[in-house]
Every structure is written in structure tokens, then in C-alpha cells.
Amino acid sequence: MNILTLIKISWRNVWRNKLRSFVVIISVVFGLLGGIIIIAMSYGLNEERMNNAVETYLSHIQIHNKSFSEEYNIKYTIDNLEGIENAINNDIRVVSYSKRIILNGxxxxxxxxxxxxxxxxxxIEEVKVTNTYEKIIEGEYFKSExxxxxxxxxxxADRLNLKLKSKVVITFQDENYELTSLLYRVEGIFRSGNSRYDEANVFVKNNSxxxxxxxxxxxxxxPILLTDIELRNQVKNDLVSKNSNNLIEGWDDISKDLAYANEMLAAVLYIFMMIILSALSFGIVNTMLMAILERRKEIGMLMSIGMSRFKIFLMISFETMFLSIVALPIGLILSYSIVEYYSVVGIDLSIVEAGLENFGVGTRLYFKVPNQEYFIVAIMVFVISIISSIFPSVRALKINPVEATKTI
Amino acid sequence: MIETKNLSKIYNPGKFEVKAVNNISALFKEGEFTSVVGPSGSGKTTFLNCVGGLDQPTSGEVIISGENITKLSGSKIINYRLNNIGFVFQAYNLIPVLSAKENIEMIMLLQGVDENNRISRTNELLNQVGLYEMRNRRPSQLSGGQQQRVAVARALASKPKFILADEPTANLDSKSTSNLLDIMSQLNEAENITFIFSTHDQRVIDRARRVVTLEDGKIVNDNKK
Incomplete structure (x- = not known):
């Protein structure tokens, strides 16, 4: 008996009890859909958090004086500024950059x-690298003369009850470790979508x-913005070779928690998906065991007339796999359509606004699933279906043809 | 030729022993048309299961054409059954998702018969059992008698040395029984195929040329007509 005949019999067997097969297929479809939507939400959240951080404060690359990064004394300014600016200005991979004075106070x-x-x-330079000017919710972005x-x-602002035109004093150590105070008046209040950032960062004009x-x-x-975030390591390495006294870091060097979250996400999502699919596989196994119980006599007959155990094993395995394989394209197409729709429209999560702000993202979540994830999920479903097929198939092999057929 | 030597099948050995087959020695020659009869529990089915290699006897031998099949195990006995023995079941046991033609063909697919021979043999058998016109119907679209005729054709498809049939007419009305017996008699005479039935059915017993009667797992009468 060739394999095609076995596949044909298995395929027809799947549709002997249409309702039962449909229930299993639908459960796999919904399981897939649920899993992919969770992947989409997680990627969407993570990407928005990362983009938010990059656009608001990290940029793709940052340059500091090595000593400043260790001591935060304002005397440690960037070394060879002119050389760096020349290199950046001549690099076509660089979209824009800005220069900042940083005071910790x-x-x-x-x-x-x-x-x-x-x-x-x-x-004027700052708007080329950060989007803070877009995030002003009260007042203006440095319109005052x-x-x-x-x-x-x-x-x-909420913590210190600051309003527009409120006076504040900033105190910091100057280059001689002397305390210095500067007086400012609030011109604008911004809301970046990351409450921790909003609480601990302020902007002033460097002239002041x-x-x-x-x-x-x-x-x-x-801070430097590039044409593509993936170019950061190339550009960073080129700059490092010319700047021995400066520390040149990519966004992932500066914000290690964001970088780790990115790396961990895939692993966590696969584990999550495996749990969902494993739960589904129990449904498939249960259905197949019921089917085998109903067909004991038939399987016993096949054994009696000389169908080998291996072929019976294959036949039951194919039936089990078909249930998943039929569900797979339906689940993927449905998931892809929903993900594509919400990747454009987004989901309004303003009901959990405070929590999302603490997490560093806005209130509208846009789905995102990298294409390779669909492929990986498809492979996972296929592998799970093969694993699920083993138990019912082994169970079928345990049928005693004499008992199953009752008579010869 | 089928020979059983001191064949015994004991269930629950050493505890509450049930001697389903008790030391049976018998010889079935090629071309015989034999009924194995006896009351329920006399051991007819167990005897045929042992002869057909479906059940392993507790002791004794089953020798078919000189080969002791009780010594075969695993894939060897499965292959032996496939190529040498045809089975007809009381409940037909056709595969519901396959047509009559496909049910007959399947056993040849298992044997690896090439397509041309498979098709011609299937058509020949369908004609012999009078179901060629219904070859594309699935079992659910056939009557009980028609299904049993397909089962007989399936049993014959592998060109077996003999056919074992347990109560083949138990679920059939008298017309279907008569029809089935006619077909099997013709095949027995035309192709010299050995048939061994277990049955309670007097119509089958009347048509048999040899009647072996079992009681308590032993042969109590062996009557050749």
C-alpha cells in the first residue's frame, strides 16, 4: 500500500464525523489566533516602548566623554567636538544630531x-533628534525670547504643583564642585508617554x-539619529576608532533593560505559544482517542487482514495531523488579517493609561508580528501535531484484533 | 492443506482455567467446504482464530502447507495472514470511507500488487459477486447482503490459500444468505478455494460438504457428506 492511499484513507476518516472534526479545528484556529494576538500585542508594546524611548530621549547613538559617564562632573565635556561633528556631517547614514549640556541637580x-x-x-537642533516638542500638553516649546x-x-509638574510661569530653582555642582543655582520659569509641560522620564528630566536652553x-x-x-536603527553598530564602530576619549554607545548599550526586554520577548512568547498549543494538543488527542474507540472493530479488521502495525500507526498519525494542518492556514489567515487591521487602526487602551505610562508607552497599541513569527508558529503547530499523533497511534496499536472484531 | 496437531487454547491458565480449545487434531484438505458447528461456547471461534493466526494457541501446532504458523510472530504472521488467509467477518467490517471497489482493492494495495493487475482482479471479483454496477458505492449505500458479498470479494482478492468465515450469514436474511452461499460454492468449485465456516445456520450446514461438530472445545463429530 503506497503512502498516498494511506493519506487518502486518513483524510476521509477525518471527515467521518464532521462536527467533531470541526470542533477540534475551530479550537486550534482560536488557539492560534489567541497566541498570535498575544505575540502581536507584545511585539507592539515592546516596539512602541523602544521607539518611544529612541525618539524621546535615547536616539540611536549617544556620545559622551568617558569621564562624564563615570562622574557626571560638568567639566568633562565631549573631546574633539570639531572632529566628531565633521565625521557626523560627512556620514550619509546620519540623519541628524544635536548637542546637549547635561546637569544633574x-x-x-x-x-x-x-x-x-x-x-x-x-x-532648533533638538527637534531634529527628539519629539519632545510634539509632546507639549500645556504652554509652548521654547517660543519665549x-x-x-x-x-x-x-x-x-504634578509632584511639585508646577503651573505655567511657575518659578523653579535648579541647583547643581559646577566644574569646581561648588553649588550653583539658576532660576527658571516654566514655559511648557510635556507628557512623553513615559511617566518615569517625565518625572526626572527637564529641558532648558543651553544659553541659559x-x-x-x-x-x-x-x-x-x-544624540544621533540614523537612517536605520540597525546601522547603529556600524556607525558606532566607525566613530569609536576616531574617539579614544569619548564613550560612544548605541541605544541598547545605554538602556540595557530595553535591550534585554527585546531579547527576552521572543523566548517568552515561544514558551507562551507552546503552552497554548500543548493545551490544544490535549483536545486533539482526546478526539482521536474517541475516534479510535469507535473504530476498534475496523482497526482490528485491518490488523486481521494483514495491515502492518506501522501502517496503522501512520494512518492514525495522518488523521491527527490533518486536524491541525487544516486548522493551520485558517488560523494563520484569520490572525494575519486581524493583526494587519490593528497594526493600522490600533487598539485604544486608555483605560489602563497610568500603567502604560509607567511602562513607557502610549495609550494606543498597534499590533505587530514579524513575518518570520508566522512561519515559526506554523512549524510549532506542525511539531505539536506530530507529537499529539503519537499517543493515539500507539493506543491504536494496542488493539487486539481478536477482541476488537469479536469474531474472526 | 491445513493441519492442527493437539491444538489447545486455555484462558486464565493456572487460575480459573477455561479450555476453549482442548487438544484438537484435524486435517482440512485443499478445496474443502467445511462448517464448524456447535453450541455457543463450544470453541468454534477460538479454534478458527488459532487456525487463522489471529490468536496464539496455548499448545499444539497449526501447519498450513507444511509451515507451522504458530511459530511465526510479529510482522511475519501479519504478512502470512495477508498473503495466505482470507477472512470474512460476521459484521462485514468494511471500511466505511472507501467504496466497494476500494475496499476490495485495499488488500491488494497492502500486498503491493501493480495497478493493472489490481484493477482487473477487482473488476473480476466484483463481477463474480454480482456487484460491478455498485462498485462505487460506499458500504452505507449497500444492503447487508451486498456488504457481505463485498467482504467475500475482499477476502478473495489476495488469492488466499483458504478462507475463514465466522458466522458469515448471521446478519443476513434468507435470500441474501442463499445468494452468498451460491457465490461461495461457485468460487469453491471453480477456483478450488478452501472455505471453513463457523456457523449456527442450518442453511450453511446443509450446503457444507463436511461438518465438524465441537463441544467443550473438542471435536465430537466429523461428518463428511
């Missing part, structure tokens, strides 16, 4: 104090710092 008003990082920026205006995050620190010059941070 304390922001105070009459309501209290809070530890913050001050980013002294050129307002005055130098001593400040942008604060919504969370910090340099004019109050006559002995200070230079910058502490250069």
Missing part, C-alpha cells in the same frame, strides 16, 4: 525639591547655562 520650588537631569539644548525658560514633565557659567564651554552629550 535638584529642582526646587516652594512645594519641595526633586532630583532631576537638566538637558541644555539648542531648541527669554533664555531662562524651562520645559518640565507632567509627572514632575553658558551665560551663567562663564568658565564653562562645550557639550556633554551628542
Amino acid at each position: 535638584m529642582l526646587s520650588n516652594s512645594n519641595g525639591s526633586y532630583g532631576i537631569q537638566v538637558k541644555g539644548v539648542d531648541p 527669554k533664555d531662562n525658560t524651562i520645559l518640565v514633565g507632567k509627572k514632575l 547655562i553658558t551665560k551663567n557659567l562663564p568658565n564653562f564651554s562645550g557639550y556633554h552629550e551628542i
Whole structure:
């Protein structure tokens, strides 16, 4: 008996009890759909968190003085700034960059104090690398002609009860380790979608710092945006070779938790998918065991007339696999359609806004499933279906033809 | 030629022993048309199961054309059954998802018969059992008698040395029984195929040329007509 005949018999056997087969197929379809939607939501959340971080504060690459990264003293400005700017300006992989003065200090008003990082920026250059200007919810993004205006995050504003035009004092150590204070007035309040960032970062014009620190010059941070995030290691390596005193890091070097989350996500999702599919496989196994119980006599007859155990094993295995294989394309097409739709429209999750902000993402979640994930899920379903087929097939082999047929 | 020597089948040996077949020695020559009869529990089915290699006897031998099949195990006995013995079951036991033609063909597919020979043999058998016109019907579209005729054709498809049939007419009405017996008699005479039936049916007993009567697992009468 050739394999095609065996496949034909198995295929027809699957449809002997249509209702039962449909129930199993539908359960596999929904299991697949559930699994892929969870993958889509997880990838979507993670990508948005990553993009949010990159667009709001990380950029693709950052350059600091090595000593600044260790001590945060403002005297450690970026070394060979001119050479770096030349290299960046001549690199076609670079879309834009900015130069920042960074102060670690304390922001105070009459309501209290809070530890913050001050980013002294050129307002025009900064919009090329961050999207903070789009995130202003009250006031303006550095429209005032005055130098001593400040942008604060919504969370910090709430904590210190800051309003537009509120006065705040920033205190920090200058290059001589002396405490210095600068007075600012709130010009804008931003909400980046990451409440932790909003609580601990403020923006001021870099002029407001340099004019109050006559002995200070230079910058502490250069954020760089590239044409493609995947180019970061190439560009980073090229810059490293020219900058021995500066620390050049990709976004994944700076924010290790984000990078680890990215790496861990795939593994966690596969484990999750395996759990869903394993649960489904019990349904398939149960259905097949019922089918075998109903067909004991027939299987006994096949053994009696001389069908080998291997062929009976194959026949039952094919039947089990067909249930999954039929469900697979239906589940994938349905999942793909839903994922594509919500990758454009997104899902409104404003009901859990506070939690999402703490996580660093906005309230609209866009589904995302890399194409290779569909392929991997298909392989997983296929493997699970093969594993599921073993138990019913072995069970069928245990049928005693004499007992099964009762008579010869 | 089929020979059983001191054939015994004991269930629950050493405990509550049931001697289903008790030391039977018998000889069935080629071309015989034999009924094995006896009351329920007399051991007819167990005897035929042992002769057909479906059940392993507790002791004794079954020798078919000089080969002791009780010594065959695993795939060898399965292959032996496939190529040498035809089975007809009381409940027909056709594969419901296959047509009459496919049910007959299947056994030849198991044997690896090439397509041309398979098709011609199938058509020949369908004609012999009078079901050629219904060859594409599935078992559910055939009557009990027609299904049993397909089962006989299936049993013959492998060109077996002999056919074992347990109560083949038990589920059939008298017309279907008569029809089936006619077909089997013709095949027996025309192709010299050995038939051994177990039966309670007097119509089958009347048509048999030899009647072996069992009681308590022993042959109590062996009557050749």
C-alpha cells in the first residue's frame, strides 16, 4: 500500500464525523489566533516602548566623554567636538544630531525639591533628534525670547504643583564642585508617554547655562539619529576608532533593560505559544482517542487482514495531523488579517493609561508580528501535531484484533 | 492443506482455567467446504482464530502447507495472514470511507500488487459477486447482503490459500444468505478455494460438504457428506 492511499484513507476518516472534526479545528484556529494576538500585542508594546524611548530621549547613538559617564562632573565635556561633528556631517547614514549640556541637580520650588537631569539644548537642533516638542500638553516649546525658560514633565509638574510661569530653582555642582543655582520659569509641560522620564528630566536652553557659567564651554552629550536603527553598530564602530576619549554607545548599550526586554520577548512568547498549543494538543488527542474507540472493530479488521502495525500507526498519525494542518492556514489567515487591521487602526487602551505610562508607552497599541513569527508558529503547530499523533497511534496499536472484531 | 496437531487454547491458565480449545487434531484438505458447528461456547471461534493466526494457541501446532504458523510472530504472521488467509467477518467490517471497489482493492494495495493487475482482479471479483454496477458505492449505500458479498470479494482478492468465515450469514436474511452461499460454492468449485465456516445456520450446514461438530472445545463429530 503506497503512502498516498494511506493519506487518502486518513483524510476521509477525518471527515467521518464532521462536527467533531470541526470542533477540534475551530479550537486550534482560536488557539492560534489567541497566541498570535498575544505575540502581536507584545511585539507592539515592546516596539512602541523602544521607539518611544529612541525618539524621546535615547536616539540611536549617544556620545559622551568617558569621564562624564563615570562622574557626571560638568567639566568633562565631549573631546574633539570639531572632529566628531565633521565625521557626523560627512556620514550619509546620519540623519541628524544635536548637542546637549547635561546637569544633574535638584529642582526646587516652594512645594519641595526633586532630583532631576537638566538637558541644555539648542531648541532648533533638538527637534531634529527628539519629539519632545510634539509632546507639549500645556504652554509652548521654547517660543519665549527669554533664555531662562524651562520645559518640565507632567509627572514632575504634578509632584511639585508646577503651573505655567511657575518659578523653579535648579541647583547643581559646577566644574569646581561648588553649588550653583539658576532660576527658571516654566514655559511648557510635556507628557512623553513615559511617566518615569517625565518625572526626572527637564529641558532648558543651553544659553541659559553658558551665560551663567562663564568658565564653562562645550557639550556633554551628542544624540544621533540614523537612517536605520540597525546601522547603529556600524556607525558606532566607525566613530569609536576616531574617539579614544569619548564613550560612544548605541541605544541598547545605554538602556540595557530595553535591550534585554527585546531579547527576552521572543523566548517568552515561544514558551507562551507552546503552552497554548500543548493545551490544544490535549483536545486533539482526546478526539482521536474517541475516534479510535469507535473504530476498534475496523482497526482490528485491518490488523486481521494483514495491515502492518506501522501502517496503522501512520494512518492514525495522518488523521491527527490533518486536524491541525487544516486548522493551520485558517488560523494563520484569520490572525494575519486581524493583526494587519490593528497594526493600522490600533487598539485604544486608555483605560489602563497610568500603567502604560509607567511602562513607557502610549495609550494606543498597534499590533505587530514579524513575518518570520508566522512561519515559526506554523512549524510549532506542525511539531505539536506530530507529537499529539503519537499517543493515539500507539493506543491504536494496542488493539487486539481478536477482541476488537469479536469474531474472526 | 491445513493441519492442527493437539491444538489447545486455555484462558486464565493456572487460575480459573477455561479450555476453549482442548487438544484438537484435524486435517482440512485443499478445496474443502467445511462448517464448524456447535453450541455457543463450544470453541468454534477460538479454534478458527488459532487456525487463522489471529490468536496464539496455548499448545499444539497449526501447519498450513507444511509451515507451522504458530511459530511465526510479529510482522511475519501479519504478512502470512495477508498473503495466505482470507477472512470474512460476521459484521462485514468494511471500511466505511472507501467504496466497494476500494475496499476490495485495499488488500491488494497492502500486498503491493501493480495497478493493472489490481484493477482487473477487482473488476473480476466484483463481477463474480454480482456487484460491478455498485462498485462505487460506499458500504452505507449497500444492503447487508451486498456488504457481505463485498467482504467475500475482499477476502478473495489476495488469492488466499483458504478462507475463514465466522458466522458469515448471521446478519443476513434468507435470500441474501442463499445468494452468498451460491457465490461461495461457485468460487469453491471453480477456483478450488478452501472455505471453513463457523456457523449456527442450518442453511450453511446443509450446503457444507463436511461438518465438524465441537463441544467443550473438542471435536465430537466429523461428518463428511
